[in-house]
Amino acid sequence: MAWRTPKTWVDQETPSADDFNTEIRDNLNALSTHSHGGAAGDGSTTLDSVDYIDLDEGGALSAPAGGHTRFAANNDGTLRYYADGGSEKTVSDTAHSHTIASSTETKASLGTTSLTSTSYTNTTTATFTPTDSTGSAKYVTVHFGQGGYRNVTGTDGTIYIRLLKAGVQTVEVSATIGASVGDGVAVYTSTVYISPTATSTTFAIEHKKGGTHSGVSMFGLGTIARQVRCQ
């Protein structure tokens, strides 16, 4: 029964049964099921000074009406909400945790060799399968590479290394080696792949020398792939 504005009573008026039914009974019935929709008789849409609300614990939430978000307690002890057009979500508490962990490293290396090529060469590959990040657990793969070089001819020049993922270059760096015989330099770099695809993948390093340099001894070229779980 819808709410109706209560009438103003006047002296000498004899309330009829119809008066009592429409003015008192029906309005009390309307109030008895008020849901705070804001309409007269339905309670204010703003609840003021509420100490707390005891929510019944139930199962899954259904979608609310347009322009509304539904808030309720689940029988698993969590609070849930469901925005119009969205899906049911669980409220997180401040004590929640994320799992952070590191895998063992997968690595490959190449020993001493003479670097004479001006094109990338000596591909050194570690093969690693990242863990699936499509679920709630998220992973990154850190890819690191380094080469060590020594001048054996007395001519200065530039040494290049690059990292490749699945055969595709992802990062390239260079360093200058000194002009004297015996001068050395380490060239190194790293990169991070966020939530990489969970398939067997090659993580490689290659190197080359600049065109003006006559000869370099490389005494160690290595690549490492290591996975870190971030949550």
Add this chain to the structure above:
Amino acid sequence: MAWASIPKSVVGDLVDASWMNTYVRNNLNALSSNAHTGAGGDGSATLSSVDNVDLDEVSALGEPAAGHTRFGAHTDGTLRFRTNGGHEIIVAETGHTH
């Protein structure tokens, strides 16, 4: 219209227009806009056995009165709360990421 405490009727009482307006009409009007402050006629300050609350989605929460925390839903689909003297904070869901 504030709620008026209703006197206990006794035999011989005259129920006149003033009584009806004060204790029936005005009290019905007070109930019609109850906000559950706990005051007489305004509904209990503790709501018991509520199944769920459908919140209007709004763009921003105003600051509540002292000693209160306001809780509401934003039009972007998040839940928000704001304490007196504080600022609007978004509730995190368990599936949130860093």
